[in-house]
Amino acid sequence: MPLVRDGAIVADPWISVADDAPVPRDGGAIVSFSRWKAEREALSGLNAPLGLALANTDDVTEIGAATNRFGVIALSFPKFSDGRAYSQARLLRERYGFKGELRATGAVLPDQLVHMLRCGFDAFLPPDDRLLRYWGRVVASLPAFYQPIGTVKPTVEGLREAAAKRPAAA
Amino acid sequence: MYVYDRQDRMFVQARVEQFRDQANRRLAGEITEDEFKPLRLQNGLYLQLHAYMLRVAIPYGTLNAKQMRALAEIARRFDRSYGHFTTRQNIQFNWIKLEEAADALQVLADADMHAIQTSGNCIRNVTADAWAGVAPDEIEDPRIWGEILRQWSTAHPEFSFLPRKFKIAVTGSPADRAAVRVHDVGLRMHRNAEGQVGFEVMVGGGLGRTPMIGKTLKDWLPKEDLLTYLEAVMRTYNRYGRRDNLYKARIKILVHEIGVEKMRADVEKEFAAVKGGPLSLEPGTIDAIAAHFAPAAYAPKLAFVPEHEALKRSNPDYARWVATNVVPHRQPGYAIVNLSLKPVGGAPGDATAEQMDAVADVAEQYSLGELRVTHTQNLVLPHVAVEDLRTIWAKVTAVGFATPNLGLLTDIIACPGLDFCALANARSIPIAQRITQRFADLDRVHEIGPLSLKISGCINACGHHHVGGIGLLGVEKNGVEFYQITLGGDPGPEAAIGQLLGPAVSGPEAVDAVERVIEAYLTHRRPGEEFVATYRRLGPAPFKDHVYAARA
Amino acid sequence: MSKTSTKGRVAAPQVLTANDLKNGAVVFLDKAGGWTTRISEARVIDDAAEAATLLDKANALQATQLVGPYLVDVDAAGRPLHLRELIRAEGPTAPLFA
Known part of the structure; x- marks a missing residue:
């Protein structure tokens, strides 16, 4: 399923880059937290927007004031019942003032959408089309x-x- | 008591429609059972052995007559005309249909009630002292804080998918009738050196597979910081609580594994960041909620009622009921009347629709329209004039709720057990029935004195067996029910986990074993010494010898 | 969930059970391939392969009709061997405890 924002499919300009693959110099790369920590200086030297993908066990307080270096931060729901990314999202938005796109990946289902929106997520990579189909209903619920x-x-x-x-x- | 305003009503009404939509999508095959399960659980709907079970919240144990009638209506229209009051100040209906569940929730919403977060890995219905607002020893009404916590925790976006369930209890009395030390978070109101009322915050208590007594995380927390501090506790738990093993996911395991000092340091670090934030409670917000729990406008009543005293002298049954089930009220001329849902041979905590309607009528006429549900599965009429006690006694005797056994051996706590529960390994209710039949002689029960007997049908410990003076835990061995016996448990301020006495016994043997424990106690007790005190003084040996001697 | 074997061997005859999605009732696969609330009408299955096939078919009904199908060991008279399943099939023993 493509990227969803505000209840509609949108183009996704970002590309997830594996830890052992080169980061494209023209930007738009989403790198892992461990890679960012390991190659922080080199990645900061890129004259291009950068995205970050966090596991839900990663400590967002380690990013701290650097959050707005990223155009997108992707948080993961390995299972919809694993709610750790909600805390990560609130910390990024409310404590560190992250202004970029906060993207939910993994088990992004309609009935958790409102929780996600309230915690600061604004972009979604759902596993199927139900998020889109039920968007209006669940947001209005x-x-x-x-x-x-x-x-x-x-x-x-x-x-x-x-x-x-x-x-x-x- | 708290009365919903337009916003509360709007919320619960919308929540019913949200659930109706979710249930319809499940019935239409649009969501899988795995996806639906947490949604129905967060609306109190389980699938048990025989049917769906609806668990309704009675926040901090307070409800009015109209709400009790709504519970009766649900029992009649959607169930088999009865319900089961639980140890968490909830009521469960055992025979609900998914197709009708939203209609049952609608009946609740129309009475300003809900079943929200009575299950699921979220913050559950907040419990409190059932005598809140009327107990003479109370420092402050814990229901104010129960209601603030109810609103804060309802549909919390960050804490709806925690590692595991999360239970909070509040007491405003030193006596602790809410078992706060065996909750994920226990809150005890007390005064600091300056005389200000605040909270002792205890964390990591709980029963279940790994029973633990809560540890004090903060000695005294100012009221305005309650929600910010709890937000820090919850966030720490959500981030670091274990999710790899269902049985190690409660906060008590996190506290146990990292230690209370590290837990305190983590929480304090997070608290420092959120303190003073939007969740800080303004005095105006607290006052607005507190106003709902302002003392009732009691009509002046005489504390000494000659007819009441005369009936106590002339009628031993009345005298016994008054001495046992009626306790002092902080308002002169009034009393707290406890209704026993523990008749001989009954299922502990069960009430029929007719009984619910009848006590609603009594409450309306004689208790300012208010009722309470206790964590010991009984009901309370919290505002009864002493001059009305004789009438009340006649009425609740007719209802079947006047068994004078409050706090005594036959005031048994029991979970639904294997007769209803999908998790259970053994039956609880039939054991409770047999014990109450064996100890049907009230003289004997009164001779034994204060003693709690608690029965759980599995290790999840919904029957609180760990904190029973006598605890029975049902286990299964090769398809046969057995019961482990624990002694010396105590849910109060001196909270203690009961100790295993010896090998598990069969169902019929369990009844005999209880009798032998009692015999040993009566043999060894000092004058006026309660069961748990005797057990603490002597240890298990004399009990063990007497219980198992017959089996050798 | 079932503590009974589901494939490879059949230690005892089995019946296939589930809860009805709409009303939660305990149901059993009957001889005609439908679902009945009476265990006396349940189809008793003696063959492990057949049991597995029927369970697969029942699992496919979870989308709109059933919840959690599984196999239950029964005796020659078709009564469940385990107390839990007996209570599920016949209802609560309380307050009619013998």
Whole structure:
């Protein structure tokens, strides 16, 4: 299945590069975390955007302030029931201010999409076409959330405050 | 108690439709069972031996009469007219159809209830002291924090696919009636040296295959930091908790393997980064929730009611019920009435739809419309005027909930066991039934005194056998049920895991073994000494000798 | 899940069981190839290869009809050998414990 953003298929300009393959000089390469750590200086010398693929066991705090060196960071869901990448995503977005594309790979299924969006993912490489088919339904499924996390929906607390300011509507 | 506002209602109503869509996609073959299972579990729907089982949350054990009637309606319309109250302040319905599950959830949502996160590898229904808000020894009502935690943990995007389930319990009393030391996180409210109320945070307690008593991660946490601190705990667990082995995935194993000092250091590092963030609790937010749990507007009542005193003198059954099942209330002239769901020969924690409706009526008329569910599988009428106790006694006797055995041997905790549960190895309910029949003589039960007997049908320990004064654990050997006996367990402030007494025994032998344990206790106890104290003083030897002598 | 053998040998005759997806009921493959809630109507399978084939077919029904099919050892009268399966087939023993 091709790359999905905002409920639509989009072109994927990035290429995953194996650890033993040369990194193309004209950019668009996604490299592994271990390779980036090993070849950090050489890769930083590239005059081209770089992408990073993390295993869900990789420690994102090691990237820290370097996050915005990357145009894309790909996080992995080896199984949909393995939720470690949700924590990685929030740390990248909320603590380190990552602005680039945060891509979910692996078992990216419709019923986990909203969690992913709320944790900061904005691009998806799903295993089949169901994510695309059910996108609208699952995104619309819940109107608000209790936690002040992410930006896709208002928070219940925010709605309460808004309602309190509009006593007539409460 | 907490009343849903428009936003809460909007959320649970939308959640019902979300689940309806998911169930329909499963029925249409659009999602596989593997994909559907966590979705239904996070809405409380299991597939058990005979049917689907729906586990409904009763957050921190509080519900109103209308909600109890909604549970009765579910029992009638979607089940076989009964339900089973559990050790986690939930109720389970055993005969649910997937096709009708969303309709049952709709009945709940219409009564401001849900089954959200009563299963799955997420933060489960938060439990609390069943006497919250009415116990005389209470420092602060733990339900305020139960509700704040309920909202924070509901559909949390980061913590919905944890390594394993996660249970939080809160107590606001030093007595700890919520067994906080055997939860993944236990919260105990207490005052620091400056007199401010905050939380002791305990982590890594739990029963199951590897029972452990929780360790103190933080002595005193300010209230405003509760959610940020827990976010740090959860994130540490989500990142580092084991996922390679189902049986080693609970946070207690992580704490055990890395040590509480390292756990504390990791959590503190994460806490330092999130402290003061958007999850910090503003006083206004806390106050708004706390207002829901403000003390009720109690009508002034006399603490001394001559007719009540007279009936206690003239009717020993009434006197016994009052002495056993009725406990002091913090409001003068009122009492806390505990309803025993442990009749002789009954299934512990079971209630029929008729019984649910009947206690809803009683609660409405005599308990400010409020009820509680206890972690010992009983119910509570939390606000009863002393002058109404005689009437209540007659009414709950008629319902069958007046067995005067609260905290005594026949107040048995038992999981559903192999009669219903897909995980069980042995039956629990029939053992409980036989024991209550053997000890049907109330004089004898009262002579034995305070003692908890807890039965689990498998090592997952839903029946809390590890923390029973007497614990029975069902195991299977070559297709035959056997029961291991543990003694000396205690869920309270002096929490202790029971010790294995000796070889497992058969079902009928288990009943005899309980009787022999009691005989040994009665032989050796000092005046006024409770069972667990005697066991701690003497150790297993006299019990073991007496139980197994007959088998030698 | 089943503790019984599924291929290679048949230590005892078997019946094929699952839960019905829609209502969760315990069902058994019957003699006509349909699914029945009564174990007395279940097809008793004596041949390991046949059991494996039938299990494969049942697994294919998991998309829309069944959950978790497996084989259960039974005695000559068609009653399950293990207590768990007996309770599944005949219902809870409580509160009618003998």
